[in-house]
Amino acid sequence: MITIRPTFVCLAALVLCAPLLAQSGKLSDADFRKVAQSHNKAEAALAKEARHYAGHSREAAEALRNLATIHQELAKEHAGN
DSSP states (O other), X not given: OOOOOHHHHHHHXXXXXXXXXXXXXXXXXXXXXXXXXXXXXXXXXXXXXXXXXXXXXXXXXXXXXXXXXXXXXXXXHHHTO
């Protein structure tokens, strides 16, 4: 299954609108609506990715807490020597 990353969608929208920005200095109403609609489509995918990476962050935090506990125990062990 092919997945399209939300960042790719936003980047594509920016690349498509860049020439218009360079010429006029601002987006037309129609172009603004296109960019806004692409954001609404990508918002759900961004939320999914955010939950995915939040899970990884929680796992990393737990691993770091465990490592800190090991270091504290080692420090106590070696403080007596």
